[in-house]
Amino acid sequence: MNPTRSLVPASLSRRAALRTFALGLGAAAWLGRAGAQETPKPTPPAAAAPPPIQSESLGGKLTLVTGVGGNIVVLAGDDGGLVVDCGVPQAAAGMAAEVAKAAPGNLAVLVNTHWHFDHTGGNERLAKAGARIVAHDACRQRLSTDQVVEFLDMKSPASPKAAWPLVTCAPQGQMSLHLNGEDIVLTAVPAAHTDGDLLVHFRGANVLHMGDLFFNGFYPFIDYSSGGWIGGMVVAAKSALALCDDKTRIVPGHGPMATPSDLKGYLAFLETVSDRLAKLRAAGKSEDEAVAAAPTKEWDEKWGKGFLPTERFVRCAWRGVVKHG
Numbered sequence: 001m002n003p004t005r006s007l008v009p010a011s012l013s014r015r016a017a018l019r020t021f022a023l024g025l026g027a028a029a030w031l032g033r034a035g036a037q038e039t040p041k042p043t044p045p046a047a048a049a050p051p052p053i054q055s056e057s058l059g060g061k062l063t064l065v066t067g068v069g070g071n072i073v074v075l076a077g078d079d080g081g082l083v084v085d086c087g088v089p090q091a092a093a094g095m096a097a098e099v100a101k102a103a104p105g106n107l108a109v110l111v112n113t114h115w116h117f118d119h120t121g122g123n124e125r126l127a128k129a130g131a132r133i134v135a136h137d138a139c140r141q142r143l144s145t146d147q148v149v150e151f152l153d154m155k156s157p158a159s160p161k162a163a164w165p166l167v168t169c170a171p172q173g174q175m176s177l178h179l180n181g182e183d184i185v186l187t188a189v190p191a192a193h194t195d196g197d198l199l200v201h202f203r204g205a206n207v208l209h210m211g212d213l214f215f216n217g218f219y220p221f222i223d224y225s226s227g228g229w230i231g232g233m234v235v236a237a238k239s240a241l242a243l244c245d246d247k248t249r250i251v252p253g254h255g256p257m258a259t260p261s262d263l264k265g266y267l268a269f270l271e272t273v274s275d276r277l278a279k280l281r282a283a284g285k286s287e288d289e290a291v292a293a294a295p296t297k298e299w300d301e302k303w304g305k306g307f308l309p310t311e312r313f314v315r316c317a318w319r320g321v322v323k324h325g
């Protein structure tokens with residue numbers, strides 16, 4: 001089943017569709033309703049109701065929160081709650097209430113896996129609730145200045161200062177946090193989905209949050225205007241696998257929980273498509289010729305029918321390869 005298909009109404013305005021595209025599963029229908037307000041056309045029943053905010057225990061002190069944008073993980077405990085990502089701005093109140101249920105009491109830390117608004121939309125709210133924001137150097141830089149996501153034709157103005165990360169990790173650096181009986185290792189990978197992505201590994205619980213370095217079940221968005229490219233996605237997926245054993249549970253930025261076996265399949269896809277695009281580029285082919293070469297053909301049936309159709313994915317990945325040089 002591909003749940004994304006029914007979540008994207010055909011009547012969305014282009015702008016709303018682009019925003020929906022950026023969000024993945026959780027907020028797609030939620031913003032679908034916002035889109036319906038921008039257009040006089042009726043929306044199908046599937047898009048009429050926002051997806052519910054849902055929580056699911058990952059065992060011990062860990063909870064997965066979905067339905068507000070990117071997937072969120074919450075670690076509870078006496079040292080204060082730790083949250084990884086915080087959804088879209090419009091869902092910040094609901095997100096904060098759900099986080100408070102999962103981790104009652106003070107918040108200590110909020111980790112941003114990267115700067116995109118569907119992962120950092122609750123920054124200001126959670127910072128004001130006491131969380132110190134930790135992120136990649138480039139995530140802070142982008143949150144503190146106006147941004148454009150070129151492929152989605154989407155402007156993202158600078159966030160208010162309260163939403164900026166206070167502690168940052170250098171490119172390709174690593175840092176560890178120790179609270180609530182957990183050791184949480186943050187690994188900054190080379191530019192991949194953006195130029196400021198972190199892997200977040202809860203070593204005790206053996207849960208790995210990959211942010212948008214992994215879209216599970218459909219083609220990933222690669223934000224080349226933020227420095228991302230598919231060659232970096234390959235490196236990042238390898239870095240993630242190096243942190244895994246057979247029992248690691250993987251939280252993708254969008255889509256359902258995954259296994260290391262799922263991640264291996266995703267890495268094989270990234271490697272193959274990256275190689276093909278590099279060869280097409282070396283042969284002097286154009287973007288249209290790259291699309292015509294069907295570089296994703298083995299995966300189109302499985303992953304190309306969601307909110308990011310095959311051709312859009314290939315064009316996006318191609319532009320990242322071209323921009324990377």
Ligand SMILES: [Zn+2]
Binds near residue numbers: 114116193212
């Ligand atoms: Zn993203």
